[in-house]
Every structure is written in structure tokens, then in C-alpha cells.
Amino acid sequence: LAVGMPVILRVRNISTDLGITNGSQGAVQHIYTAICAHGFTYAICALVEFPHSKVCISGLPPGVFPIVPSTWTVMTLLDCVGGQKKVRLTRYQLPIQPVFAITGHSSQGKTLPSMIVNLHDGGFA
Numbered sequence: 001l002a003v004g005m006p007v008i009l010r011v012r013n014i015s016t017d018l019g020i021t022n023g024s025q026g027a028v029q030h031i032y033t034a035i036c037a038h039g040f041t042y043a044i045c046a047l048v049e050f051p052h053s054k055v056c057i058s059g060l061p062p063g064v065f066p067i068v069p070s071t072w073t074v075m076t077l078l079d080c081v082g083g084q085k086k087v088r089l090t091r092y093q094l095p096i097q098p099v100f101a102i103t104g105h106s107s108q109g110k111t112l113p114s115m116i117v118n119l120h121d122g123g124f125a
Contacts, residue, residue, distance in 0.1 A: 001094070003028050007048060008102065011070055011095035019053040020065050023106065025099055026050040029064055043094050044069065070095045 001007075005028045014020040026048040034044050046067045053063050060066075072091045077084045107115075 001028065001031060001043060001046065001096075001098075003030060006099045007046075007096040008099040008106070009048075009050075009067070009095060010097055014065075015055070018055045018065075020050060020055060023110075024050050024053070025110070026053075026065075028096075029061075046094050046096065048096065067094055067096055069093055 007026055007028055009020070009022060009024045009026070011022060013022055028046050029049050030047040031043055032045040032047075033041050035041050047060065047064050048067050049061070049064045051063055053065065055065050056062050057065070069092050074089050074091075076087055076089060078087050
């Protein structure tokens, strides 16, 4: 994650009226970080500019929206000595991903000014 990096929002629709929805593309404008008890730096908020958004928050440039971490929790079974143990895993991260490459499914419905496509092998019939 870096300032200026193009990103795509990967979370529920925050506001369809403002254009902050799952799959919205933007660019990172600023990253706020903190340091955990183990000494690792992690992002607590990213200011992302969504150029086609109607968002206007006091103190921020037009189109800029703060993205805060989301939490996902899953349960799984781990093999341990004497059997299996049920473990709960929690992931806490910003719901954005780099958009240097996107899948065909993710690109559907988007207006992209230019793109590079490799149709050499495979593809669609």
C-alpha cells in the first residue's frame, strides 16, 4: 500500500448515493498508521480519492473518503496431537486491494480508458 496507488474497494456498499460501493476504483491519498504491541506498523485508515464519487466531507478534498479496517472472523479445525482443535481466526485489514490487475469478472460494467489484454492462450470460446 502506498500513496498514489490505484486501489479497488472490496467491502459492502458504503453509500450507493455517493458512489462509494464495492468495486469502486480510487487512488490512495494518505495512510494513517499505528504500531502494535509486537512492533509491527499497520494501517488504521487510508484516505482514498474516488474521482467519480459525490462524497464531500468537511476538512477533506472533494471525492476523498476515509477507509477504515474491517474485521473478518472464521473458524477452522487444526490437527493437533490427540485430535483436532477448533480455532477462531480474526483478520483486521483495510478493505482495499491494488488495482494494477483485475479479473474479467471484476472489470464487467466498468468504463476503463485503456487496458492490456493477453488473448494468446486459453480465453473464451
